[in-house]
Amino acid sequence: MTRSEQDVLAGVGPRLHALRRKRGITLAALAGETGLTASTLSRLENGRLRPTLEQLLPLARAHGVPLDDLVAAPPTGDPRIHLRPVRRFGLTVVPLTRRVGGVQAFKVVYPPAGRAHTTTPQTHDGYEWFYVLNGRVRFVLGDEEFELGAGEAAEFDTRTPHWIGSAGDQPAELFTLFGPEGERAHLAPNAPPGAAARSAP
Structure with missing residues (x-):
């Protein structure tokens, strides 16, 4: 060797x-x-x-x-990312980045409402931003609940109890950025803690 x-x-x-x-x-x-x-x-x-x-x-x-x-295979010079969907807890997760650590990008497909593996809010270190590509999303954050449609986005501190799932009888597709260790996943360094759900420009 x-x-x-x-x-x-x-x-x-x-x-x-x-x-x-x-x-x-x-x-x-x-x-x-x-x-x-x-x-x-x-x-x-x-x-x-x-x-x-x-x-x-x-x-x-x-x-x-x-x-x-x-x-840690050496780079081959091909910049394309070969998408490999992962199915876990009823979700389909497609990693869009290759490196481990730092900000991670995913496409996440949530099953239709009523087919979710769990509806129990979760907490973990980090900061998350997501954008709804298709369908409608039910988003629970702490004691508040939001419904977002295609073209809307939300950002939040993942240490706050939260749950995300489809709000309708069709799957919901999201583009998600997740930053570990409280790292913000997009350029909003002065935003207050909590969530800001809004329509994307």
Whole structure:
């Protein structure tokens, strides 16, 4: 094995650890998603176990990232992003960015109202902005509720309890920017905490 190959494999563990921490799940939960044991996952993250393709494939699927991202494959000069939809909890999520960390862009398709996996508001670190491409969206933020249609947008601190879902009998399609660790996802550095739901220009 060449030195460069050793360096690539050595970087897999920290990337796996960062992806799991970003999702806020335990080793046991990830084990349930991938079929790998929690011990194996821990050894992979700590670099004590050399990863195999059979281990990396289910991990890439579980984290919703391309396999290339796990091994930091060198760029090929092709700037196109090969879209790989991920279906999770009834949603279809299409990652639109390749890098791990920083602001992430997604297209999210919510199922028709009544088919949502959960309607319980969630909280997590970060800041989110979304734009409704098609359909109507029911957006719950704290004690308030909004309904948005195509062409409308909202921004909010994800530490506030929130829930997003379709408001009609058709799927709702959103373009979403999410910034971890409270990082704002678009240029509004002086906006007050909370949400601003409005029509896009």
